[in-house]
Amino acid sequence: MAILIAIIGNKGGTGKTTLSHLLCHGLGLLGYKSACILTDTAREPLSPEGRRYVIADARSAATLERIVTKLRTLDDWVGVLDGGGNRPEIDKRLYGIADLALLPFRExxxxxxxxxxxxxxxxxxxxxxxxxxxxxxxxxxxxxxLVAQMMGPYRHRILRPVPALSATKLLLLKQIPAHLPTPLNNAARQFARQMVELLALTEETPETVESDTHEYRIPEEEMPLRYRR
Structure with missing residues (x-):
């Protein structure tokens, strides 16, 4: 049965769509089969050609239900539900059907x-x-x-920061380039590995692109929580 991850939140402009594609790209680099599921009616679906993941258009309630039902019958797949800002009722629905929900926020x-x-x-x-x-x-x-001062009580529910990279915009092109920059691939892997760990998925298959030498587990002293009070 597929696992579903919802990227939601009431605040617009936090990068939900970017993170959805980044996560799916990272999962693909790690050898997982994934689908980026568009639910935001303000956006148009992108071309799946050249990507390591499939694109699913679920901007209507009926289509979303069909896609989720189909995914749930598939083994070893991960579906990433790309939410939209300021849609509390949709967020509640996506949260209800997801195995894991992510709430991106900026500084x-x-x-x-x-x-x-x-x-x-x-x-x-x-x-x-x-x-x-x-x-x-x-x-x-x-x-x-700022995070440490305002979010201390939620420290155990804050994931490792996803860095600001101009290259992430390449994933949002209608047609992505044949080759993507190594820093983008590394950031995608790190993000995907956090999800693998949170969901206790099986070990990834051997990678076929540049190796990522960064450690993805979060040391106790690592930012943004090292300043917590």
Missing amino acids: SAEDIRTVIRDLEQYPRAYAVPSQWPVSNRWQRQAADK
Whole structure:
């Protein structure tokens, strides 16, 4: 039976669609079969050609039900439900059918206040620092301190930050390039491996692209929680 991951949240502009494609790309790099399932009616489906995952258009309620029903009959598949911002009723539905829910947020107090409310509403969900600063040391420290100050009680439900990479926009092109940058592939693997660990999936199959040497388990002292008070 397939596993379903919903990427939802009331705040718009947090990168839900980007993370959906990044996660599916990373799962593909690790050898998993995955489907990126579009539910946001404000977006158009992308071409599946050249991707390591399939694209499913589930912008209507009836189509979503058919796709989910079909996926549930398949073994060793992961379906990633791409939600949209400010759609609380849709979020509730996607959360109800998913095995795991992710709530992305960016480095602002408004985003953090919204994700806290969502964490309280969705007890099985995890918060994902999205498009997190990596190149500017001071910006990164400020972002991490803000998380530590505002989200201390939720520390065990915050995943490793997904870095801000300009290359992620390549995954949102109608037709993706034949070759994607190594930093993008590495970020996709790291993100996917967190999901593999959370869901206790079996070990990934041998990879066929550049090896990722980064450790994906989160040391206790690692940002953004190293500044917690």
